[in-house]
Amino acid sequence: MSQTINSLNRKSFYRSTYWQRSIAIKVLVGFFVFYLSISILIMGFTLPAILQEYFPGQKVISAFNQNLWYYFIFSAILRQLFQEIPIVNSIPLLVLPFKKKKIARHLVNKSFFHIINFLPLLFLIPFTFDTVIEEYELLNTLGWLINLVGLILVDHLIGIWLKRFSFYKEKMSAIILGLGIGLFLLSFYSIIPVSVWIGQYFHSVLVYPPLAVAPFIFVVLLYRFNINEIAKGMYLDSRLIPVEKDVNIHAFSWTDKFGSIGKYISLELKMITRNKRTRSAFMSVVFLLLYGFIVYGNSGMANYDFFLIFIGILITGSFSVSYGQFTPAWHSKYYPFLMTRDFGLKNMLNAQYFLFIASTVIAFVFSTVYLIYGAKVLFFNFLSAIFNIGITSHIVLWMGSFSSKPIDLSQSSFFNYQGTGASVWIMALVIILGPILYFGLLSLLLEDIWSYLIFGLTGIGGIIFHESIMNKILIRYKKNKHRMLYSYRQTF
Template sequence: MILHFLKLEWKQYFRSSHWEKGIAIKIIMGFFVLYFLVAFLAVGVGGYFFLRKEFPESDPLQIVNSYLLFAILGDLVFRYLMQKLPIMNIKPLLILPIKKNKLVHYVLGKSAFSIFNILSLFFYIPFSVVLIKEGYNTAGVLGWLLTMILIIQSANFLNFLINKSNKALIIIGTLLVGLIGLQQFELANVVDFGGSIFDFIYQNPIYSLIGVIVLVVLYQLNYKQLRNQVYLDGAVATKVEEANTADLSWANKLGDVAPFIKNDIRLIWRNKRTKTVFLMSFLFLFYGLIFFTMDAYKDKLPMLMFASLFVTGGFTLNYGQFIPAWDSAHYKMLMSQSFRYRKFLESKWVLMVTMTTVLYFLSFPYLYFGTEIFLMITAGAIFNIGFNSLFLLYAGSFNRKRIDLTRSGFGNTQGTSATQFLIIIPLMLFPMLLFWIFDKFVGYNSGFIVVAAVGIISLLLKNQAMNFIEKKYIKDKYAMINAFGKEA
């Protein structure tokens, strides 16, 4: 029966109408996945030797164990935002003599082979092999590896239980940030505490079996939840939900763009894909930690400029590149209303600028790394507000791909076209090139001053730019209506 289910899904995937249309994007996504698999494999094989060389007085396994607690919580946050339960089209199967238990077990079993679970194994398994070859206790390493596999699978099923709860995300995110803060400001030694847990499992591998109990409990909870939903009447019944409205009266102060701002806020918070973009923008705040804390990047200033743009530009870059496709489901209705197109575009601009400003204020802790780093982040924020926001609005006039907002963002290529890849060049490489030229031939300070100056000049020319962008959208209005009217 399992093979039959797999065969049906294989046919459904390759016979779908959008398969050939999006084959180029799927190939690119495949290369990205392959890249990360190879990268994790390389780290898994060489990680032990790198740690032993850089920290000769410490045990590489203990170093890895010390940071596993942060990795597990970070993985849960990432899964919440990006992972979705792999489902099959079971509605047609409900009228056939197939046991519902088998359908549910198949769906849950399929989730165990998610790329989210496999990716981590490309580090843990080769790392464990290296440990055994280097003389570590085989039973201890195998117990440690079994624990990591069980934690990965437990996180997989835990995510499906909490995935619709924003409170769960806030709790996990707060816990992760809190633990990082406690460690960073030396209020508590979280690293040693987390490391001691996994060191204990290595020394006493029998305790890895506790993970089996946890996994079984989480699997059963998922099974009961999904089993209760697999009924034909539930599949064909119209789903009725109570609409929860938030008080957005404060937006009225924004004038003519207020109605559009309100609609955008509702659209972002009520749909999975846009909510993912919104929440992921706060994770981009930590992007700079990858570059600002590593000695390898201290002399590569253009790369620091690249990181500075992402710190405050997470929302602008991810939300802006799909304007106006976010509204594709109701674009015909919008275009039939009596309003000036300029107001519709300005609402998007206000939203991007507001989020960039909020993220900039949240980036103040980067002052810890010095005023030069923070000035670079400031320059990046000004560039995002002035140049990138306007450029993304213009680039949006070339979008012709419809987006289903209810679908998850991970692995979802809806709305993606060559436009999204081409606009990365001016958005990211242009400020890096500017910074490199002036830093090399004039001086360090001039680099981020020029980047900020381009943002300020763009901001001063905003009205002229918006007039030009509005004309482009009006010119392509009916082409967009036709394109967005087609099923993705």
């Protein structure tokens, strides 16, 4: 029986859509994981120096022991947000002759193999065998490490248990965060010396290694408890399987004021607010908006004009870049509907363009907070905003007609490369590098003031010729209609 489950498991792994992605994306994701692992590994070696700096009066190991629990709070939040226990996948197994407990145990076992359980080992092992072993016997050091592994597993199992109520995950992570901050404050103001107590506990494990068994008692208990709880909840109507609850419908009725394109704007806004994928894509807009705080203050690059243009394009065009690049793939699911109705593709594209303008203007207004970094920054953001409205937005719409990958709106966009075909990468390059190269060329050939002027005028030119540019774009969409319909029909 378990052989059957394991074989199903293997198949679900190897046949997962993840492996069917293009080689470029695999390389990219692989590189990212590699980079992350190396950074954490290096942290394991450099940690003693860092701790020494922040806690000068303390021994490195005792500082480590006392502050380790922040990591556990942090990982508990990450677990709530990113770790899934795929109960839904086990529905087809329910009607087959498997005992429910067996399926539940299988689910729990499988959940251990998660990157979040292995990453901490990457810095714990170097730290253990580089720093701790200097001061303690091998046996004591091992006991200390094993104790921590046990605690990671406890963290994991508690996480899985809380995770059962997966639709409360935002609330749950907020509660954990609140708990963490509360404990930090209590300990920081020495009301209850939480950190000291925890430090003492780890210290006693170091002195008396058999204590390392303690977490494993909890591991066994929690393991069994989880299996029982999951097996008990294996019903289609139990709370373990998420259902969409009744929703608060916001109708965006103010869009009526915009006349004929109003209904298209409202459709677009409904799509953004009512789908998981678009909502999380919207988060990256917020991130790009705040990007200025990271670069303007810190970077010596901020003195170069072309760099300011680069940041300006990113900030004022944050919506066009992160959201617009998947136009019209956002509508891929019901593209046949759009193509068989008298839908007014032109109006739809104009609505999209309207959103680009509105978002650019809003982003520019927001970017006035960067005035704290000097008037020059604001001036460049203004130039970029005009360029974005006149040129970038049109390029985004034009490139959209090459779109060839459908998007499933119900999936989250974190680590989601769905819909990311070659055209999207090329587009990102064109949108971001294009203006920099263009500006760079201008400033090489002309005096500063002239290059600013021509750069801005180019954007205004785009705005003036909006109508004829849109007609050209529309012809492309009509020409590519069948190809787009065909690629959107492919499975996700």
